[in-house]
Amino acid sequence: GIQVEQSPPDLILQEGANSTLRCNFSDSVNNLQWFHQNPWGQLINLFYIPSGTKQNGRLSATTVATERYSLLYISSSQTTDSGVYFCAATPYTGANSKLTFGKGITLSVRP
Amino acid sequence: SQTIHQWPATLVQPVGSPLSLECTVEGTSNPNLYWYRQAAGRGLQLLFYSVGIGQISSEVPQNLSASRPQDRQFILSSKKLLLSDSGFYLCAWSRQGVGTEAFFGQGTRLTVV
Secondary structure (H helix, E strand, O other): OOOOOEOOOEEEEOOOOOEEEEEEEEOOOOEEEEEEEEOOOOEEEEEEOEEEEEEEOOOOEEEEHOOOEEEEEEOOOOOHEEEEEEEEEEEEOOOOOOEEEEOEEEEEOOO | OOEEEEEOOOOEEOOOOOOOEEEEEEEEEEEEEEEEEEEEOEEEEEEEEEOOEEEEEEOOOOEEEEEEEOOEEOOOOOOOOOOOEEEEEEEEEEEOOOOOOEEEEEEEEEEEE
């Protein structure tokens, strides 16, 4: 099945700094999503981005489908950005939206 | 708008007891439904998915089962819990079709003691 790898596994930032989180995937995809897991465990949808670039406030994401990677950019980080960020993908030949998740990136933003 | 509800939020159960977790979706019809588990650590693993009433596909062999008695209701069950069933269980839905966006419920944290 598809492999999803995220890097770095852990990231520590000072408030106000920018960061880039990376997601590599091993096959062509028809679904690529970024999530933020809050302290209560809930997965918050950040981006649905099988290809192209999207922006939402301080966050933006780019997926280069031909090169099989996606990047999540966080600008002017805030302490509330702390948590675990997951990338998940459905392979192009897959049915429905059965997502394979990466192991996540733990982000800590210090005041 | 669509919403997904999952309950209970937390559950502590003794080994050997039964389990029933429920998930319902509102505001859409004929959704794809999914159960994921997040064990201690970070990774999420797909356990079951359903494309319609009574249609369940299992992704991994385990002590759990799933049922879909109604269009927007998805239930995760076990007859006898094991310690290894502890974890964080998340229900999700997506629209019918290939590669549609998935949305997750709030999750149930299960501790088997």
